[in-house]
Amino acid sequence: MTALPARHATILDVAAAAGVSKSTVSNVIRGVAGVSSETRTRVQEAIDQLGYRPNVLARQLVQQRTTTLGVVVGDLGNPFYAEMAKHIERAAAGRGYRAMFCNTQGDEEAELSGLESLMEYRAAGVLFLSQPADPERARSIVSGRVPAVFVTCAADWGDVVSADDDAGAELATQHLVDLGHRRVAYFADPIVEDAADHDRQKGYSRVMERAGLKPTVFHWQRQPGELLRQKRDEQVGEILRGRVTAVFSSNDYGAIELLECADRLGVRVPEDLSVVGFDDVVMAGLARIGLTTMRQPQPELAGIAVAMLDARVQGELEGPPRRKTLDVELVIRASTAPPRG
């Protein structure tokens, strides 16, 4: 156990140890050309010997830019966000950024203070993994200061990278209609009605109308804090009494929730009820879940989002917000089948 308070060595310590000036040390650190290989090694030795590690704070203060990426995520407990967070972090690290996460848990205050904090840290940019709870205030905090990119969600004051929610919803709904379902309901996201949800709802409605069917949209009833199991069961029970034979859920999380309710209520999936999700989280692919769903290209979404934010930060990309949409793919598993009878 080494003693803790050992002060960090500074560039001056290194300079003294190597018998050069601090700018020479700086030059070595930054790898600028024009340092004799002799001094270079001497400096390097001093660095190694002192365990010197440049102070990023000082560097960033003078350079007037950081390599910190702010990431705002609603709920890391939701596998889709967790998986996206992982990809985002990897992509950021690959480009020399460090990710600072704010898990807002859907709480407005947490979101706002998190964003303000990110601005105080002078984050180079912020990446929204889920729709801000308070879009207007979020906008007032970050817009105009640093670039923002919305992944899997949207706003008009930043770049948007998302799956083709509308087309995906069409595919999903069409799959259900093609199987012969007539009473197909849409189940909206339990957390918040976001842009993606909206687009998915649109795609759903279009297919329904085209097929001469009546669109029916349900929202999970939200309890203070969390959804109550009994409440959910009641809701789902009611829907099934409405003779709905298929449901398209705006995301896998909700779809799996639905599967749970169905199990508890003794409703068989897919015999009595077909369910389609959206996202294709790892869990959806488990044999026991076997959820038919729309696959979002997670690594690509993350990679493009980070690349875009990077380009904005570097000044390589300028002008009005860009919009990048990636294709989704229907993954058919065990939760969908033709209706009975």
Next chain:
Amino acid sequence: MTALPARHATILDVAAAAGVSKSTVSNVIRGVAGVSSETRTRVQEAIDQLGYRPNVLARQLVQQRTTTLGVVVGDLGNPFYAEMAKHIERAAAGRGYRAMFCNTQGDEEAELSGLESLMEYRAAGVLFLSQPADPERARSIVSGRVPAVFVTCAADWGDVVSADDDAGAELATQHLVDLGHRRVAYFADPIVEDAADHDRQKGYSRVMERAGLKPTVFHWQRQPGELLRQKRDEQVGEILRGRVTAVFSSNDYGAIELLECADRLGVRVPEDLSVVGFDDVVMAGLARIGLTTMRQPQPELAGIAVAMLDARVQGELEGPPRRKTLDVELVIRASTAPPRG
């Protein structure tokens, strides 16, 4: 769309706007007593009007300490870590820290460069959510510089906050033995043999020996990059041929994997095989998974870990590494039953 490059207002801008010196502005920001309420409001107005936001980098540079917490996590795609990450982030934010995540994906290089980066950012402390891939080098990077806390894993050069892995494993194994199982195998963590795994294995072995049974430990065979499905099935098939009737998996992730293999191989759970996990991730509680498992008190683990790290950072806690162990609880679900016959 406001123009981006609007330079951040500084404390000097505020001072000029308010007609005071920058130290007065600083005093207002930091809320020190001894500023006339008149100047205070004048300064506050200037702050609001300019949209001034203190530069944390500059502050931390002069204060010689940051409020950045480094969090090293193996795989955010693993629900247990994602859930823990969420709690850690919340706990950190609650104490005024910002969490900087490094998702190492078990990669040594990623871990090392992540840690070095954290040191360069002068993170106030680092929190390991999973065993470092290269413990020795990790140690040489952080030990002696900033305090480290290991949550759900362990090392002798930092505080450790973990569940009672040994006792938990005992409970789990005993549950199986009490059900009448004689051939009970232990399945080690697929990622890396860490300290928690080791303790769990110990608890398992103790119960087996006490019951006069032969302990059998299996390791998932690791493929370069990831586990191959076929390989896994072969392995599990072989184990079952060995007439094992129950398995205790070192974590839920592995247990669910096992469930998957069993499903594919036509092995019924719990009729042909009982499975107990460890962690109690949300997924384990799904009706369709119904995994009997040991519940780790995630929020408490996270809260205590962050509190401990905070205490170290503040200098309230000093001396040799502390060790905090929390109790775990057996949650019986549908994956365990007496053996047939």
Next chain:
DNA sequence: GTGAAAGCGCTAACAC
């Protein structure tokens, strides 16, 4: 109650 001044550790001209 308020201001002047000295840094924190670094980069980036600009001399030599």
Next chain:
DNA sequence: GTGTTAGCGCTTTCAC
């Protein structure tokens, strides 16, 4: 090739 110097935006004595 290497050193000198002026900041980056802030905190924090210490005078007034």
